[in-house]
Amino acid sequence: MLNKVRITSTSNLLPGNDGWRSLADHYDLDFGEYGDWPQVLMSAEAAPVIWLCFLEDLVPPHIVPDAAIDNAEPFDDLLRPLVQALGKRLADTAAPTLVVWSAWRPASPVRAARDGDPWRKLARHLDKTLNELAAGNAGLFLLALDDVLATSGLDACFDSRNFYAARCRLSRRGIEAMATAAAAVFARISEPAKKVLVLDCDNTLWGGIVGEVGMEGLVIGQDGMGQAFVDFQRAALSLKQQGTLLAIVSKNNENDVHDVFKNHPGMALNMADIAAWRVNWREKPDNVQALAKELDLDLDSFVFWDDNPLEREKMRHALPQVLTPEPPVDVTLWPGLLGAMDELASFTASAEDRRKTEQYRHRADFIAETETADNEHDFLVTINLRPHIQAIDRATKARALQLCAKTNQFNLRTRRHRDADLTQLIERAGDGAFLVNLEDRFGDHGLTGLVIALPAATADIAFLETFLLSCRVLGRHLEAWMLKALIDILSHRGVDWLVAEYVPTKRNVIARNFLSDHGFIALSGLPPEDRDRVQAATAEMACGGEIYAANLSSLSIPHLDLFSHDTSVSA
Amino acid sequence: MTHPSLHDLLRQQFPNADIDSNRPNLMVGDLAEWDSLAHFNFLMRIEDAYGVRFDMEEMSELKGLEGIAASLAAKGLKI
Numbered sequence: 163m164l165n166k167v168r169i170t171s172t173s174n175l176l177p178g179n180d181g182w183r184s185l186a187d188h189y190d191l192d193f194g195e196y197g198d199w200p201q202v203l204m205s206a207e208a209a210p211v212i213w214l215c216f217l218e219d220l221v222p223p224h225i226v227p228d229a230a231i232d233n234a235e236p237f238d239d240l241l242r243p244l245v246q247a248l249g250k251r252l253a254d255t256a257a258p259t260l261v262v263w264s265a266w267r268p269a270s271p272v273r274a275a276r277d278g279d280p281w282r283k284l285a286r287h288l289d290k291t292l293n294e295l296a297a298g299n300a301g302l303f304l305l306a307l308d309d310v311l312a313t314s315g316l317d318a319c320f321d322s323r324n325f326y327a328a329r330c331r332l333s334r335r336g337i338e339a340m341a342t343a344a345a346a347v348f349a350r351i352s353e354p355a356k357k358v359l360v361l362d363c364d365n366t367l368w369g370g371i372v373g374e375v376g377m378e379g380l381v382i383g384q385d386g387m388g389q390a391f392v393d394f395q396r397a398a399l400s401l402k403q404q405g406t407l408l409a410i411v412s413k414n415n416e417n418d419v420h421d422v423f424k425n426h427p428g429m430a431l432n433m434a435d436i437a438a439w440r441v442n443w444r445e446k447p448d449n450v451q452a453l454a455k456e457l458d459l460d461l462d463s464f465v466f467w468d469d470n471p472l473e474r475e476k477m478r479h480a481l482p483q484v485l486t487p488e489p490p491v492d493v494t495l496w497p498g499l500l501g502a503m504d505e506l507a508s509f510t511a512s513a514e515d516r517r518k519t520e521q522y523r524h525r526a527d528f529i530a531e532t533e534t535a536d537n538e539h540d541f542l543v544t545i546n547l548r549p550h551i552q553a554i555d556r557a558t559k560a561r562a563l564q565l566c567a568k569t570n571q572f573n574l575r576t577r578r579h580r581d582a583d584l585t586q587l588i589e590r591a592g593d594g595a596f597l598v599n600l601e602d603r604f605g606d607h608g609l610t611g612l613v614i615a616l617p618a619a620t621a622d623i624a625f626l627e628t629f630l631l632s633c634r635v636l637g638r639h640l641e642a643w644m645l646k647a648l649i650d651i652l653s654h655r656g657v658d659w660l661v662a663e664y665v666p667t668k669r670n671v672i673a674r675n676f677l678s679d680h681g682f683i684a685l686s687g688l689p690p691e692d693r694d695r696v697q698a699a700t701a702e703m704a705c706g707g708e709i710y711a712a713n714l715s716s717l718s719i720p721h722l723d724l725f726s727h728d729t730s731v732s733a
Numbered sequence: 734m735t736h737p738s739l740h741d742l743l744r745q746q747f748p749n750a751d752i753d754s755n756r757p758n759l760m761v762g763d764l765a766e767w768d769s770l771a772h773f774n775f776l777m778r779i780e781d782a783y784g785v786r787f788d789m790e791e792m793s794e795l796k797g798l799e800g801i802a803a804s805l806a807a808k809g810l811k812i
Contacts, residue, residue, distance in 0.1 A: 177770070180777075180778055323788065323792065
């Protein structure tokens with residue numbers, strides 16, 4: 163069954179029009195009644211809402227010139243009904259709201275040439291107002307429709323006949339372009355962007371075949387086509403800045419390719435930008451599978467970009483999970499296309515995202531060394547593990563949310579907290595909620611652990627609401643240190659019992675083993691009086707998983723000798 | 734280039750309806766789901782398929798397949 167999406171607008175939307183297909187194929191679209199947007203926004207509708215807002219429907223253009231004096235107050239007055247209705251919905255529900263807004267109307271460029279057009283000023287004010295709202299509301303998403311429609315041509319996307327005949331401002335093409343863009347935003351709300359961009363080398367990163375023409379013969383960095391290849395590399399670099407991992411899969415001699423990366427003055431990409439390499443003569447699907455294993459990522463998080471149609475066909479055939487786009491023959495189009503690919507675009511990039519490549523490389527190095535070490539304990543001692551606690555504040559909350567959203571393996575309860583409920587939990591938990599940063603010989607792994615322990619109904623019991631660890635630092639026993647850090651905090655408060663819940667998913671079995679390996683006892687194994695007390699104090703917080711408890715006074719945690727034990731909080 | 738028939742376009746617009754190819758002049762209201770809004774969408778579908786544009790008057794006056802066919806013919810299109 164398709165999920166419901168409630169659509170409402172300031173004008174008619176022609177439900178049933180063929181232009182809606184890209185949304186209608188994926189969602190059960192409920193259009194309600196024409197013009198019902200105030201009711202929809204005020205009713206705390208639980209389904210995601212798309213609100214199409216044409217500024218002209220809300221503010222009669224002929225009254226704007228009178229209102230347009232030098233301060234913004236009259237604009238705020240004009241936009242108040244819109245802001246109030248939207249604010250009400252955002253306060254009432256965390257369900258996603260996508261505001262698709264347009265201020266387009268035919269205008270003379272002459273008026274705009276000296277900023278004499280009050281309508282444009284009002285439009286900019288609306289843009290600013292909506293963006294300010296979105297900055298404070300994780301559930302609000304914006305689609306500036308005029309920017310989207312400009313690609314197809316605004317004249318072709320608006321249709322005055324449709325407006326006067328049916329009160330719909332858009333043409334069929336306009337509806338189609340709008341629905342396609344809205345579908346892309348909705349897809350990203352429900353699933354993360356692709357994580358890895360796999361690039362070919364010859365005739366993809368540069369013009370020419372390095373094995374035939376040598377490094378000197380390559381087209382890269384010069385004017386013309388050479389510039390297009392550089393700009394394509396820059397588009398890839400900019401994705402890397404947003405958190406996409408770049409990988410190279412090329413049929414070549416490895417030395418030739420490394421030589422170009424290290425020594426060709428025209429290259430924008432360098433060796434350190436690439437998270438993983440497979441330069442050899444094996445089939446590319448085999449190489450991509452090996453990369454997926456090395457990076458510990460699913461194949462469906464890969465995008466494969468190759469100029470060669472045969473390689474693309476082979477990839478689609480062997481690994482249909484991998485997204486293999488069909489780049490046009492004209493390479494000058496590539497920089498724009500890669501930069502605008504919906505599948506690789508995310509809403510925001512945190513500081514952690516920008517450092518992801520480095521961190522995946524650390525992880526690959528760590529795994530390689532672990533595999534050759536004779537003794538795990540001795541090896542871990544040599545890498546000098548240095549964890550520390552980081553308070554969850556304004557600056558780090560986005561990372562905490564991201565860890566909740568993305569951590570699948572070491573995650574006790576896999577609660578996908580949104581902004582509002584995380585804020586509440588942090589407040590309730592006090593210093594029992596914190597992030598953990600880890601550095602070791604392989605580098606700074608960033609914020610990789612999250613703990614939230616809530617006070618239970620009885621003061622000497624705490625409940626482990628969230629306990630998770632990013633897969634990039636697994637294998638270091640950091641979870642033992644996190645548990646010890648938490649216990650130190652709880653003991654100060656007079657807590658004796660820590661209750662944990664394991665909620666099984668397809669991928670988190672590693673977290674169940676953690677509990678039994680670190681002194682937690684399944685509820686059924688406790689003496690009856692302890693069991694009843696623990697159960698009663700945490701019943702409201704548990705959600706049907708397996709309950710474990712640990713008595714803090716008798717708990718002995720293994721592996722702590724691996725850490726320089728400092729559990730003080732950095733501000 | 735050949736265009737899909739008006740009956741075919743009607744089937745695309747109403748995939749669940751039973752449309753009789755032997756009735757040349759099907760009209761708004763002949764199918765339960767064929768109301769004025771659906772008719773507007775149907776005319777836009779025809780515009781798209783035939784690369785034509787109906788003006789405001791035609792949008793309100795063309796109610797059945799025969800009239801639409803005549804209008805397309807007047808625009809120089811063979812259907």
